Amino acid sequence: MSVKIEVNGTVHDIDGDPSMPLLYALRDKIGLRGAKFGCGLGQCGACTVLVDGRAVFSCITPITALEGRSVITTEGLLEDGKPNRVQQAFIDEQAAQCGYCIAGMVMRAQHLLNENPDPTDDEILAGMQANLCRCGTHAAIIRAVKLAARA
Amino acid sequence: MENSPKLSRRAFLKGTGGLIVTFSILGKVVSAQEAGRDIKTRTLKSVEDGVVDSYLAIDKDGMVTVFSGKIDFGTGVRTGLAQIAAEELYVPLENVTVTEGDTSLTPDQGPTYGSLSIQEAGLNLRLAAATAREALLSAAAERMNAAKEKLTISGGVIKAQGESLGYGELVSEKRLSLDVNKDVRLKDPADYTIVGQSITRRGLPGKITGDFVYMQDLRVPNMAYGVVVRPPAIEATLEEVDEDSIAHLTDVVKIIRKGNFLGIVTESEWSAVRAGREIKATWSTTESLPEQSRLWEHVRNTNIVKDDVTSDIGNVDSALENPDRTLKATYDFALHTHGSIGPSCSIADFSGGKLVNWSSSQATHRLRRELAEMFSLAEEDVRCIYLEGAGCYGRNGHEDAAADASLLSREVRRPVRVQWMRHDEHGWDPKGPPTLIDLQAGIDDQNQVSAWKSTFFIPQGAGGRVGLLPASLSGLPTTAELNPGGITNDSAIPYQFPNVRTLCHRLETTPLRPSWIRSPGRMQNTFANEAFLDEIAAELGVDPIEYRRQRLEASDSRGHEVLDRLEILAKWENRPSPKQDSGDRMLVGRGVAYVKYELKRTYVGAVAEVEVDRYSGKIHVKRFFVTHDCGQIINPASVRAQIEGNIIQTTSRTLMEEVTFDREMVTSLDWATYPILRFKDVPEVVIELIGRPEEVPWGVGEPAAAIVSACISNAVFDATGTRLRSVPFKPEKVRRALKRKYEYK
Numbered sequence: 001m002s003v004k005i006e007v008n009g010t011v012h013d014i015d016g017d018p019s020m021p022l023l024y025a026l027r028d029k030i031g032l033r034g035a036k037f038g039c040g041l042g043q044c045g046a047c048t049v050l051v052d053g054r055a056v057f058s059c060i061t062p063i064t065a066l067e068g069r070s071v072i073t074t075e076g077l078l079e080d081g082k083p084n085r086v087q088q089a090f091i092d093e094q095a096a097q098c099g100y101c102i103a104g105m106v107m108r109a110q111h112l113l114n115e116n117p118d119p120t121d122d123e124i125l126a127g128m129q130a131n132l133c134r135c136g137t138h139a140a141i142i143r144a145v146k147l148a149a150r151a
Numbered sequence: 152m153e154n155s156p157k158l159s160r161r162a163f164l165k166g167t168g169g170l171i172v173t174f175s176i177l178g179k180v181v182s183a184q185e186a187g188r189d190i191k192t193r194t195l196k197s198v199e200d201g202v203v204d205s206y207l208a209i210d211k212d213g214m215v216t217v218f219s220g221k222i223d224f225g226t227g228v229r230t231g232l233a234q235i236a237a238e239e240l241y242v243p244l245e246n247v248t249v250t251e252g253d254t255s256l257t258p259d260q261g262p263t264y265g266s267l268s269i270q271e272a273g274l275n276l277r278l279a280a281a282t283a284r285e286a287l288l289s290a291a292a293e294r295m296n297a298a299k300e301k302l303t304i305s306g307g308v309i310k311a312q313g314e315s316l317g318y319g320e321l322v323s324e325k326r327l328s329l330d331v332n333k334d335v336r337l338k339d340p341a342d343y344t345i346v347g348q349s350i351t352r353r354g355l356p357g358k359i360t361g362d363f364v365y366m367q368d369l370r371v372p373n374m375a376y377g378v379v380v381r382p383p384a385i386e387a388t389l390e391e392v393d394e395d396s397i398a399h400l401t402d403v404v405k406i407i408r409k410g411n412f413l414g415i416v417t418e419s420e421w422s423a424v425r426a427g428r429e430i431k432a433t434w435s436t437t438e439s440l441p442e443q444s445r446l447w448e449h450v451r452n453t454n455i456v457k458d459d460v461t462s463d464i465g466n467v468d469s470a471l472e473n474p475d476r477t478l479k480a481t482y483d484f485a486l487h488t489h490g491s492i493g494p495s496c497s498i499a500d501f502s503g504g505k506l507v508n509w510s511s512s513q514a515t516h517r518l519r520r521e522l523a524e525m526f527s528l529a530e531e532d533v534r535c536i537y538l539e540g541a542g543c544y545g546r547n548g549h550e551d552a553a554a555d556a557s558l559l560s561r562e563v564r565r566p567v568r569v570q571w572m573r574h575d576e577h578g579w580d581p582k583g584p585p586t587l588i589d590l591q592a593g594i595d596d597q598n599q600v601s602a603w604k605s606t607f608f609i610p611q612g613a614g615g616r617v618g619l620l621p622a623s624l625s626g627l628p629t630t631a632e633l634n635p636g637g638i639t640n641d642s643a644i645p646y647q648f649p650n651v652r653t654l655c656h657r658l659e660t661t662p663l664r665p666s667w668i669r670s671p672g673r674m675q676n677t678f679a680n681e682a683f684l685d686e687i688a689a690e691l692g693v694d695p696i697e698y699r700r701q702r703l704e705a706s707d708s709r710g711h712e713v714l715d716r717l718e719i720l721a722k723w724e725n726r727p728s729p730k731q732d733s734g735d736r737m738l739v740g741r742g743v744a745y746v747k748y749e750l751k752r753t754y755v756g757a758v759a760e761v762e763v764d765r766y767s768g769k770i771h772v773k774r775f776f777v778t779h780d781c782g783q784i785i786n787p788a789s790v791r792a793q794i795e796g797n798i799i800q801t802t803s804r805t806l807m808e809e810v811t812f813d814r815e816m817v818t819s820l821d822w823a824t825y826p827i828l829r830f831k832d833v834p835e836v837v838i839e840l841i842g843r844p845e846e847v848p849w850g851v852g853e854p855a856a857a858i859v860s861a862c863i864s865n866a867v868f869d870a871t872g873t874r875l876r877s878v879p880f881k882p883e884k885v886r887r888a889l890k891r892k893y894e895y896k
Contacts, residue, residue, distance in 0.1 A: 016421065017425070024424075032361065033361050033362070034361030036492075036493055036541075038541075039821060039822060040424070040572060040573055041573060041821055043573075043821060044822055046492055075360065075361040077360075078360060083356065083359065087359050087360055090359045091351070091356045091359055094352060094788055096358045097225040097542060097792060098225035098539070099225055099354075099358030100492045100493040100540070100541035102358050103358070106359055124830075125831045125833075126830075129829050131830075132822060132827060132829065134491060134542055134827065135225065135542045136795060136796035136798065136799030137795075137796060138828075139795050139835065139836055140792065
């Protein structure tokens with residue numbers, strides 16, 4: 001079957017098994033690298049992307065659920081090829097060690113700030129709660145989200 | 152799309168022009184084209200430490216390439232090494248490229264572990280770079296007919312009066328082959344402009360924008376996708392595979408069955424995932440693991456193969472014969488998994504009797520030997536290339552995935568990419584072994600500790616080969632030994648008592664294959680030692696920082712400074728623990744811990760502030776204060792990031808983490824059954840770096856992890872009067888301990 005999905009502003013015809021999660025379409029069919037395979041279970045958030053503005057786990061979202069929807073990955077946040085405000089805040093705070101989780105974190109933070117441009121500290125923690133980091137860069141990520149909110 | 156393997160060589164080729172001049176006593180000169188021509192040809196010979204071409208080359212454009220056997224997985228080693236080379240060579244940082252962990256290009260400097268990359272490889276590189284600089288100065292002096300000491304260098308250009316020569320010009324005509332001069336003149340740290348600066352870690356921006364190429368992103372031409380199906384038990388036999396069970400998948404290339412190894416190769420990644428889930432296989436299984444509820448009894452009764460006495464002062468046994476008082480306690484620390492956020496991934500291209508493998512192994516040179524053994528190949532017919540993956544903090548599944556990909560590639564005669572699933576990583580990566588520690592102290596009638604005695608029950612082995620899982624499963628050769636890391640480290644203590652004996656019983660076996668996980672042994676041993684020292688201080692009614700100062704050697708001024716500064720940083724209130732029970736539901740306390748890593752390098756002191764819910768038993772670690780002396784600091788931002796990461800990661804390990812298993816197999820196979828810390832529970836980390844530019848740099852990747860468990864335990868004791876001696880400090884365990892305390896009262 002074929003599904004039309006808009007990814008970072010471009011409409012793609014995705015052919016494949018209807019049960020295939022969006023993550024595999026993004027990585028293997030479209031060639032994006034930002035969204036990562038972490039668990040395949042919707043537990044870690046390394047695959048987080050925005051679908052119609054909302055943060056979703058792309059590893060458990062089948063492509064059939066996405067006909068006509070708009071997907072944004074960290075690559076799609078770039079503005080004129082440059083990091084957007086959230087991405088730049090992560091860079092400024094050096095908020096990544098291995099960085100495997102970080103594109104998902106950026107998308108989670110983008111969603112949080114889209115919904116709530118001026119979050120309190122507790123709202124930031126709650127907003128980021130769904131995503132796991134193993135390197136312990138949480139504190140740097142929190143600083144980055146605060147910086148992005150203030151900038 | 153393809154993220155071509157050339158990307159991994161681009162760093163090597165970038166800006167190198169026609170010819171790379173290497174510095175080598177072997178006189179081996181290889182052009183960039185030659186080095187990159189055929190990935191299956193061994194090019195630059197790996198050479199022993201001590202030969203400059205192991206470390207760096209300068210090309211005719213004056214660009215510098217550092218060849219590093221040590222690899223960077225985001226910790227900042229790549230950037231730190233570049234800073235060190237640029238500093239000694241007086242070249243702009245951007246002129247230095249670092250090539251890591253490619254067995255055809257980089258020297259074998261041993262695995263990247265033990266917080267040694269900057270401490271050892273960095274120091275070697277500094278000597279190599281200084282040797283190169285001095286040689287270039289001598290060459291310039293000759294060419295310009297000037298006195299060497301009158302020359303100046305700036306931006307890779309050597310100047311005499313009115314004349315200048317770039318490094319590139321100096322090496323374009325004449326080959327320089329140099330031995331590292333261990334006594335070479337080093338740049339005065341007072342003149343540093345690059346070392347000591349908080350340079351952004353290389354690769355970091357691309358990780359955030361999605362541009363960075365991880366191992367998991369690599370694609371090579373004609374590549375197929377492999378998946379492995381692991382047995383449902385540690386000891387299992389594959390009886391039958393129903394190949395028709397995946398007949399509905401249209402792009403299966405081959406089902407590969409070798410002994411107990413089962414793998415499937417497909418044309419697409421999603422098909423591989425489905426094939427792994429949907430294939431029907433029948434296994435017979437054996438119960439080979441102890442009952443988890445009786446784990447510590449099992450550990451205590453495991454056969455001892457040898458004893459390592461790590462310190463023996465005075466006569467502990469006679470001192471403990473008849474003390475005024477005796478303190479005794481047993482500590483334990485659960486099995487942990489590495490918990491990489493991205494499961495292991497590897498690509499192998501095995502054809503024509505030669506094997507090229509891309510992986511995120513911390514030890515590509517060792518992996519080469521292991522793969523050569525597994526497939527009965529000559530070492531020079533195997534090339535292992537490192538690419539960053541998800542952080543592994545030790546020997547996780549990377550090497551096993553590399554062997555999986557190699558085996559599958561051999562069978563289908565095509566490059567194969569293997570991506571482990573979450574349950575593969577949680578279930579089959581080697582584990583941090585269970586650690587059991589008995590401690591005893593004798594206190595005399597003068598209220599002084601007369602003896603300290605500790606006994607560690609820990610598996611045998613050190614930091615060698617762990618063995619390749621698919622080799623074991625398929626019956627191919629592999630040297631599988633118990634290698635949990637250097638886990639006797641920090642079993643001895645930095646404190647002075649008249650009689651001390653620290654003894655490690657090395658056990659014949661341990662449940663589940665062990666390996667090293669960040670701060671192996673040092674973390675568990677420091678937990679027991681620093682918490683038990685706190686027990687003593689409480690027994691004696693002495694403030695715990697004050698007690699550490701009293702027992703620390705007076706001449707260890709750096710240790711004392713770490714504690715002194717910590718006291719100020721944490722606004723420490725001088726009093727014994729525990730504090731008086733407020734009667735409130737939420738109990739607040741603070742605890743201290745200290746380590747001189749391996750008793751010979753990086754110093755860390757820390758204070759934790761915790762809040763304990765008396766009813767639920769939940770611990771919230773609010774804040775950590777850390778003072779840290781690692782000698783010379785190459786990159787303060789990287790050092791701070793390492794400390795912060797160590798504290799947060801180990802808070803997770805201390806409060807929550809425990810591998811669970813039944814009699815057959817690991818049962819904590821995902822993040823629901825093996826939860827780790829999430830944002831709401833992350834402590835604030837306040838850091839004070841003690842910079843010592845004139846000293847040698849010591850490791851920072853592990854030491855701050857060692858103090859975390861004891862620090863939290865001591866803070867909980869301060870808050871509640873209850874001593875937690877069993878990691879993890881899960882709420883139910885804390886609740887039980889608190890209940891016991893109140894019942895005994």
